[in-house]
Amino acid sequence: MKDTHTKGDTIMDGIHEDLESSGISDVKRNNGWTSPVYSRSCQRIIDPKILSENRCIGVFSDLSETGFYKILRTQVHQRMEAMGWKTIMVTSLRSGEGKTLTAINLSLVFAKEYSRTVLLVDSDLKKQDIHAYLGISSEQGLADYLEAGRDLADLIIWPCIEKFTFISGGQPVQDATELMGSPRMKALVTELKARYHDRYIIFDVPALLEGADALVFLPLVDGVIVVTQAGTTSRNDIVKGLSLIPQEKMLGFVLNKWQDYRLKQEKNGPGSMRAFIGKARALFKKKGASS
């Protein structure tokens, strides 16, 4: 693997050593693709039943719902490949619209296909619930690296899913914005991007319009996915969100919880569904955003 480590930068040196000692720089050949050897990452067994209950369905290839994440994966991958991008920030406009579940499922479907490995980083420092969705308890997360100087390698969890690792856990952090925009965070993203040519790093970040965390983090990532909730996300919020995200970083919108909304609308008759589709198209076309 390519080593673009820069000597002389103490933060970079630290990160480099963390990654080296995690064993992630080692590789093994496996049916044509190259898999990291997770010699130091914390290994946990994942329970498929919990994944299914928590809607982490990206591992279940035969489910029809997984198909939607695969379409998203293909669209994102094409743009990422074309641009030579590696980092994706998943955010929404308001909380609770489905960014964590989207980030998890997108990571899982990426890991399932393509030769890319995926590192999912729980960057919602006030919450850090990715590990809970995956049914794995974890006492440490990104904040322990940023704030307490823990080794990155100690924080990376491998849930025995090929090509997929994640960082999530620990106590909620109140001054999260400061950490998200800190030099240590910047150095971490730079190093992760430079070091692995075949890895996507997906960051689950708080809502864009409910604090400054996503805004301060935005300049560090290549592409942005904005999760919206069918029937809930307002036109005003979409317009505000688009004014904050540089257009060249915009990977697109995800219209989430569509099925739930569709079922509700069907009860109200076909007219209301047609009206919703018309409104949604108009919203997502605004300012040239893709959806």
Ligand SMILES: Nc1ncnc2c1ncn2[C@@H]1O[C@H](COP(=O)(O)OP(=O)(O)OP(=O)(O)O)[C@@H](O)[C@H]1O
């Ligand atoms: N596609 C979906 N279909 C049905 N329910 C969903 C879907 N996506 C998310 N949910 C549910 O919506 C709730 C919020 O989801 P999630 O935690 O992913 O949102 P979030 O945007 O990360 O929230 P927060 O801002 O609180 O971090 C959860 O109960 C989740 O199970």
Ligand SMILES: [Mg+2]
């Ligand atoms: Mg979340």
